[in-house]
Amino acid sequence: MVAVRTTNSPTLPDNPRHGIVLEALVKWAPLLVLLVLIAFFALMEPRFLSIRNFARIGISSSPALMVAIGVTFVILMGSIDLSMEGTVSVSAVLFAFAFLALGGTLASLAWLALPVALIVGAIIGFINGLIHIRLRIPSFMASLAMGFVGTGFALLITGGDRIRIEDELFRSLLTVRWFNFPIMCYVAMALVLVAWFIQSRTKLGRNFYAVGGGEELAHASGLNVGRVRIMGFMLAGAFYAVGALLAVGRIGIAETATGNNFMFVSITSVVVGGTALWGGIGGIWNTVVGVLIVNVINNGMVVIGLPGFIQDGVLGLLVIVAVFLSTDRKSVSFVK
Amino acid sequence: MATITKSANLVWEKTKPHLPWVTLITLVIIVGIADANFLKPQNMISLAADVVPLFIMAMGITFAIYIGGIDLSAQSIANMTTVIATVALAMFGIGAAFICILTGAALGAVSGFVTTRLYVPSFVSTIAVGGVAYSVGQWLSGQRALYMDAALRENAFAWMVGNTAGLPHELVIGGTLLFIAWFLMTRTSFGRALKAIGAGELAAVASGLNVDRIKVIAFALSGAFAAIAGLLFAVKLSGGSPTIANGFLLPAIVAVLVGGTPLTGGVGGMINTLIGTLIVAVIRSSMLYFEIDATKQQMVFGIILIIAIAATIDRSKLRIVK
Structure with a gap:
């Protein structure tokens, strides 16, 4: 599509290959960036390439990956969801309460707390979608407000306390390792496949692309756009809840702060991975690459001895570059 | 039926501009009935003085929302400014204030530049610039809370938080800034241009306005106001930390929107934000x-x-709500 547009444009000389090369570059740039980053950190510090370090990257990536995959569905539709911090906190806290109330170990009925968490996430996503669609409020503001409500709600029900989850079976997400990687990495990978299946093999997944590619066209062809959007937000909420479960599994604590930082990191990951904010372009695999880029930078800085807090600034700049590269400036007249 | 909804709409459109101050007065009356102490001038004045940093930040965000954008970096810029103010005070005294304001304006201008020239929507560009500001704050502070030297603070900034004849100086600062912002918005061609952009950007472009430049200035003003809010906050608490202003962003945006400047821009303004903050x-x-x-x-x-x-x-x- 980009190629067609650029061939017709008067500003670029009549060289159709130019557009195709640019398109390929934009498509593969994220993977290239990831490989260059890995090579860079490996040259600076050979220990970066050890299996132990890769496991460390895997552990830090897993919860973020789930949240980023959730928001990928929403961004594919051309909307945005900024509620992840609140949703993760509420899911984590309610999971912990249910888990402890039902017996406190996965061997008992407490396993029911897992689906409870997913349902909580989906419900919050549903409310997000309803507010966005029914009240006709732009999604970034509707979801931002819902995120604040979620964080407040989590604070309200915990009273600021931390809830410890000490069940060994649940903590085996982190403590039991298969081939050097903890179970949570495999859970995350399995869910990537689920997400990929939804994206490419179901009607819902195709509808996300249809809405993102051109909402008016999708509407004109008889698609219930509002329902697709609400489903997208619900799916996103369920994935945030999985992220919440992995985050609780990683540190063994559920609290209001469980959701902190997920917004910046997940949006950054999706955008850096090459999914366009305008919708319709990109997908799950882009997000996998994006999350790895973010976590490799994060981990690499620590490994080569740079202070970790610079990463927010570096990521901020990367986001700008990524959105810049992925925007087809001929099709957009102005942005707000 | 259609005419009924139409006239109902018309009534709604006519009452909408008056909702903010009616809401404010109703709230004051309700709270006043519940607790008469609330209505004492003393209480009112201290309430107003406490809310000045929030008000200044909200005024900055008003510039961004008025042109149909948003500034989500205000809180991070204020955080960073508290650190810069504390560090720079030791070196430059009162000059620290200028460094703070210039840094805030520069970061805001970067947001504006990224939005207008690189076509990154403002809610993402300002989150990204906020990330940069957050990093700068963390780096300068070494990730801890810093404290101002009492004597230096007294010399350079004491005038900001003093009290003359029962009138807190914060209120004077807030009032002065309000006057400047109000004047800019309603009495200058720059203000007209802001309104034109907020009312319809394509029309503004077509009529020959340099829209990009005006938007960059609007975001720069937003950054500068966020920095002033941070500076005042740092002086009040006599110190800075990279997370000290967390929790400001939500009420600041609420203040702008409750005051009656809609997310879509073009109407509302600084007086609305004053009412919203109150x-x-x-x-x-x-x-x-x-x-x-x-x-x-x-x-x-x-x-x-x-x-x-x-x-x-x-x-x-x-046309399409995304």
Whole structure:
């Protein structure tokens, strides 16, 4: 599509290959960036390439990956969801309460707390979608407000306390390792496949692309756009809840702060991975690459001895570059 | 039926501009009935003085929302400024204030540049610039809370927080900035241009305005005001930390929107934000009187935010709501 547009444009000389090369570059740039980053950190510090370090990257990536995959569905539709911090906190806290109330170990009925968490996430996503669609409020503001409500709600029900989850079976997400990687990495990978299946093999997944590619066209062809959007937000909420479960599994604590930082990191990951904010372009695999880029930078800085807090600034700049590269400036007249 | 809804719409459109101050007065009366102490001038003045940093930040965000954008970096810029103010005070004395304001304006201009020239929507560009500001704050502070030297603070900044004849100086600062912002917006060609962009950007471009430049200036002003808010905050608390202003962003946006400047831009303005900030302040203190504890405040403000957006947004400007 980009190629067609650029061939017709008067500003670029009549060289159709130019557009195709640019398109390929934009498509593969994220993977290239990831490989260059890995090579860079490996040259600076050979220990970066050890299996132990890769496991460390895997552990830090897993919860973020789930949240980023959730928001990928929403961004594919051309909307945005900024509620992840609140949703993760509420899911984590309610999971912990249910888990402890039902017996406190996965061997008992407490396993029911897992689906409870997913349902909580989906419900919050549903409310997000309803507010966005029914009240006709732009999604970034509707979801931002819902995120604040979620964080407040989590604070309200915990009273600021931390809830410890000490069940060994649940903590085996982190403590039991298969081939050097903890179970949570495999859970995350399995869910990537689920997400990929939804994206490419179901009607819902195709509808996300249809809405993102051109909402008016999708509407004109008889698609219930509002329902697709609400489903997208619900799916996103369920994935945030999985992220919440992995985050609780990683540190063994559920609290209001469980959701902190997920917004910046997940949006950054999706955008850096090459999914366009305008919708319709990109997908799950882009997000996998994006999350790895973010976590490799994060981990690499620590490994080569740079202070970790610079990463927010570096990521901020990367986001700008990524959105810049992925925007087809001929099709957009102005942005707000 | 159609005419009924049409006239109902007309009534709604006519009452909408008056909603903010009616809300404010109603709230004050309700709280005043519940607790007469609330209405004492002493209490009112201290309430207003406390809310000045929030008000200044909200005025900055008003510039961004008025042109149909948003500034989500204000809180991070204020955080960073508290650190810069504390560090720079030791080196430059009163000059620290200029460094703070210039840094804030520069970061705001970067947001504006990225939005207009690189076509990154403002809610993402400002989150990204906020990330940069956050990093700068962390780096300068070494990730801890810093304290101002008492004597230096006294020399350079004491005038900001003093009290003359019962009138807190914060109110004078807030009033001066309000006058400047109000003047810019309503009495200058720059203000007209802002309104034109907010009312319809394509028309503004077509009429030959340099829209990009005006938008960059609007975001720079937003950054500068956020920095002033941070500076005042640092002086009040005589120190800075990279997370000290967390929790400001939500009430600041609420203040702008509740005041009647809709997310779609073009109407509203600084006086609206003044009323909106006062509404936020009254709601906050009324929560104390009605013994709604602090943890519930964020929820309440989140819900108010949704209601305020839904009530004020101009849907005719949004062909597709994304």
